Amino acid sequence: MPDIARETTQSCPECGTEIRGDSRFAVWCAACDWNVDPEESRPDKGRLDRAERALARRHGEQLLAEMLSGRETRPRRDASAVAATALALTVHGVTLALAVGGVWCVVAGWGGMGMVAGLVLLALAWALAPKVRRLPDDWPVLLRADAPELFASVDEVARAVGTRSVHAIAVDGSINAAVMTYGVRRRRLLVLGMPLWEVLTPGERIALLGHELAHYANGDTRNGLVVGSAMRTLSLWHHTFQPIPHPSLIEMAVNALYVVPRLLVRGALVLLVRLTSRAGMRAEYLADRLAARTASTQAAVGLMDRLLITGSLDVLLRSEANRAGLAGSRSVRAATARADELWGLLTAFVASVPEREYERQRRAGVRRGHQVDATHPPTHLRRASLLVGEPVAAAVLPRAGRTERITAELAAARTEVARRLLRDGPGA
Template sequence: MPAIAQETTQPCPECGTEIRGDSRFTVWCPACDWNVDPGEPQPDTGRLERAERALARRHGEQLLAEMLNGQEPLPRRDVSAVTATALALTVHGVTVALAVGGVWSVAAGWGGVGMVAGLVLLALAWALAPRPRRLPDDRPVLFRADAPELFALVDEVARAVDTRSVHAIAVDGSINAAVTTYGVRGRRLLVLGMPLWEVLTPEERIALLGHELAHYANGDTRNGLVVGTAVRSLSLWHHILQPLPHPSGLEVIVNALYVLPRLLIGGLLVLLVRLTSRAGVRAEYLADRLAARTASKDAAVGLMDRLLIADSLSGLLRTEANRAALGGPRSTREAAARADELWGRLTAFAASVPEHEYERQRRVGARRGHQVDATHPPTHLRRACLLADRSEAAAVVPQARRTELIGTELAAARTEVARRLLRGSLGD
């Protein structure tokens, strides 16, 4: 079982204020913030990292100010987004040029030299060509016939945020959720992290679905076919042009020839990321707003709070995995029972997290800002934006019968994910 809460009392070493805490969590002082962030990360040492954090912080604060003032953010196709798309198309144009040059060289021949050069160009073009994602084969994937009630709920949320629904739902062991596409036709895939799904209320689950599906509605280009695959191509080029380790005489010359194109490609990659930075931050704020309008402001705020304790939930899952490993091999029936028990332990732990731990995490977020993640606004800013928004009636309301049926539909996937978590596959 998870560690039992044990109240502690001690004076603050800094200001002397009496601190009441829980032995399972960091002891800190609400009066002076002593020990509020004992795991504070080291500041970025590189000029590029500092610039990216500063850019993300500026965009996040600007967009937050706009939304708190009642302004709608800039259209999703602003100058930065259009420029990013144009740059991405240019990158793909280079790939097309390599393919055309390869075909021409092979056709020309040039006494066999052209054949070799053409095959090299075609190999490069093939490596850099945009490829649609495939359905994951390392986790449970559900289709409409497998989970009609879950898909019905997703369909209803999709209508509420004015977008199309998904074609498949993958379930994994992450404390997260995401949307993406797969296949040449761009079919939609929703990825649900079962640990997060389990600790949410039915209303908060609707808020989660609303947030994720809103990324389709808002036209978030960061992981789209054009921009996302261009980032992949540039990253691959940058990797190919890395200096050869322990170079010989000839390899020293090759490394020297790599320097300029590697710097150019690195600069293009950074530029593409920067151009999509504001769009990415804006997409998160807009997705939060649509989540609140779909499930209610309280549900969206509750979702933010659950995300604040993701590290604590991960810690519990690691503890349970270690305990399972120490227990040694078990029969199939015992393993299934232990897998199902995991979710009860997780939800009980989440329900027992005290308010002062949530408050500590909010203050940590305020101190760190964009130090941890330059693509998402800090959770405390997203929460503040939601609280400042006007309350509206929820567009989608949970139904007890549907919630029960969804639980039944997810039962097999739920057990499979729990087994993987107990084997230590936290990221699935």
């Protein structure tokens, strides 16, 4: 079982103020901010991650200032968006050139050498060409016949946002949610992370759906067909040209050959990130506002607060996975029972998080720049943007009995996801 809350009392070593806290969380002083952020920032994965996060913070602050000033914040196609599209088309042009060159070499022949060179070029073109996403096959996927109440809720939110609904819903073990397209007809897919969905109130769930569906209408070029696929292609190139670790003599020569292509690809990828960052940040702010208009300002702000404690949720899930691993699975029935208990533990934990911990996370976020990921503005800025102006009432209200019916529709998926989390842990 998770640690039980126990109230603690001590004096602040900096200013002497009496501090009342919860033994499960960091002890800190609200008067002087002593120990408000005891954890060091997690190291970034690399230069690209650092660049993205730095841009997200800077553009997040600039766009929040625009929101506060009352200036026009609707999505617009500016010079950066045009340049990003041009760069993306250039990237796709390189892939097309490889394919054309490969066909030409195969046709030319050149005593067999052309055939070999052509097949290599065609293989490269195929590997780097934009791929059509398929429905996930490693997590439960629901269609309309599987979950009519859940789809009815998504449809209602989509109408309020002003966009089309989704064709399929995938349920996974992430503490997140996302929208994307799949198939040659670019059908819409909603991905719901069950750990996040379970800890939200019905209103906050509507806010989450409103935010995700709003991305289809807010001009986020990173998710578009041309620019989005170009970014994935460049990321693949960048990964391909990474130096071989612990190289032999031949591999050292290969690493040396990779230096110039790697620098060119990294430069192109960083440039594309810079060109799309501001539009991406604006799209996130606008999606938050549409979420507030759909579910109410209170629900959207509550969603932001839940996002602040995703780190604690991750720790709890890993702890339960470790505990389940030590206990072993004596039977399928016992494993299923533990899986069903997981959601109750998670919900109870979130319900017990004191407001003091949310406030600490908000203050720490101001210092550290907490973000859902490198493509989102800092969470405290998103929250501040929602609190500008008069609170907005909900356009979509939770319907009586719908929450229970949706839970019943998700029952099999909830159990499957919980069993996977207990077996592999989050992020597996």
